[in-house]
Amino acid sequence: MKNRSLRFRMMALFCAVVGLFLVGTYGVIYSVFASELRQQLDKRLNEAGLPMVEDLADNPPDEDVFRLPLRDEYLALLDTSGNPLNMSKNWEQHPLNVGPLDFPGEQPIYRTVHGEKGTLRVELIPFMLVGRPVVLAIAGPTRDVDAVLRDFRSILIVLLPASLLFMGAVSAWYVERSLSPIAELTQEAARFAEMVADPRHGNAKPPLIATDSQGELGQLAATFNELFARVLVVVQQLRQFVSDASHELRTPLAVLRGEAELLLSSRRDPEEYEKCVQVILSDVQHLSRIVEGLFTLSMADAGHLRIPRSPVFLNEVLEEACEMANSLARTKGIRITQKLQEEVLFAGDETLLRDAFLIFLENAVKYSSADTAILVELTRNEGMVFVKFADEGSGIEAQHLPRIFDRFYRGSSQQNAETRSGGLGLSIARAIVTAHGGTIEVQTELGRGSTFTVALPVPGDIAVPIERPSAEALQTS
Secondary structure, eight states: OTTSOHHHHHHHHHHHHHHHHHHHHHHHHHHHHHHHHHHHHHHHHHHHHHHHHHHHHHOTTOOGGGGSOOSSOEEEEEETTSOEEEEOHHHHHSOOOOOOOOOSSSSOEEEEEEETTEEEEEEEEEEEETTEEEEEEEEEEOHHHHHHHHHHHHHHHHHHHHHHHHHHHHHHHHHHHHHHHHHHHHHHHHHHHHHHHOGGGTTOOOOOOOOOOOSHHHHHHHHHHHHHHHHHHHHHHHHHHHHHHHHHHHHHHHHHHHHHHHHHHSOOOHHHHHHHHHHHHHHHHHHHHHHHHHHHHHHHHTTOOOOOOEEEEHHHHHHHHHHHHHHHHHTTTOEEEEEEOSOOEEEEOHHHHHHHHHHHHHHHHHTSOTTOEEEEEEEEETTEEEEEEEOOSOOOOTTTGGGTTSTTOOSOOOOOTTTOOOSOHHHHHHHHHHHTTOEEEEEEETTTEEEEEEEEEOOSOOOOOSOOOOHHHHHHO
16 A cells, blocks of 8 residues: 555545445444334334233233234233243244243333244233233234345445445545645646756746645645745856856966966066066965855855854954955045944954954945045944944945845946955855844945945853953054
């Protein structure tokens, strides 16, 4: 049965349950019907026997009833030992053994006996005749009841298989209809697997499975629809990631190859060698940043980006990040203004937090116009720390805003030397913030600038570090 299909097992179970129910129901109906017929026969015997008992009790010598020419009914007057005192002619010709006469009371009892002419139903009525206990036995054949029950059994024998066949057809229709959404799910899943495996369907839409079921199958269909959509998004992102990664790696590799070939083409002056090595070193550093960023993101995707929770002062981490970004900001005449609350204690990884803050600052500098300002603000409110980075750049267009945290995605079409980057910064920053249990909110306005707000939860039981480097030491380092 385990190797059978779900459809077959459901039909077999349905038919077995319904079959047992029908057999039990027909058995109960037959038992009730047979009991009712026997009760009707007993009632007829009682209605015939009670007047005889009253007549015999009132007129003991009058026993003419035993001399009537009875054909189907049998009459006998018995003593308590079972010996006949008087009997009808047919009883005399065909004696009946009615069994022991040990009555528990004065109520009549009924027995089924087998005579020479078939099965009979006997009623035994005890009463007093001239001061002594006697029993009136009146019997009637059960052939009419047996014939009716035989016909009824024949009907049930025909009706039960017909009912089972009908219920089998109903179960097949019902199971087929119930499993049709699952069959549709299977077909759509197979088609979706082929679509995902075929790179030509990179921009295809996921299949939509519709069902009129509001129960478990409807929920299953909705879950599959959501699964198809998410898998397709992930596959498309993966393909785009591979394409973007190869594009990002191809440029520095081409530069490295060109510089290396240039160095080997002929002998050059030491200054030319130094210049080429600097170019090679710059591109190697660029490749290193891309590889390290990909490694960080892969760790975050796998859930292995472990954050060591140590006490840090966010205001000092932000000061360090601002100092590191100042050199880039000064080349464009950009001012970095700090509004930091003092002594904002947080539990997290200082290096990762500084890297995330530096990413926001570098992006703000890169995409801001010259001679503008960047505001860095740190506040704390109701168990949350908010770090705000507000620039006065060109802002982000609405169609690019949902994808600014995607890997290798850059909303700006300007790919000049100033704004060209690996496209992983915001993705890495989001991974770091998420690993710390925080969120990032973006507010932007074209021509007015953008504001990135990082919200981090602050535990209430952070142990203050015993020693902290001074601000002068940080600046010196």
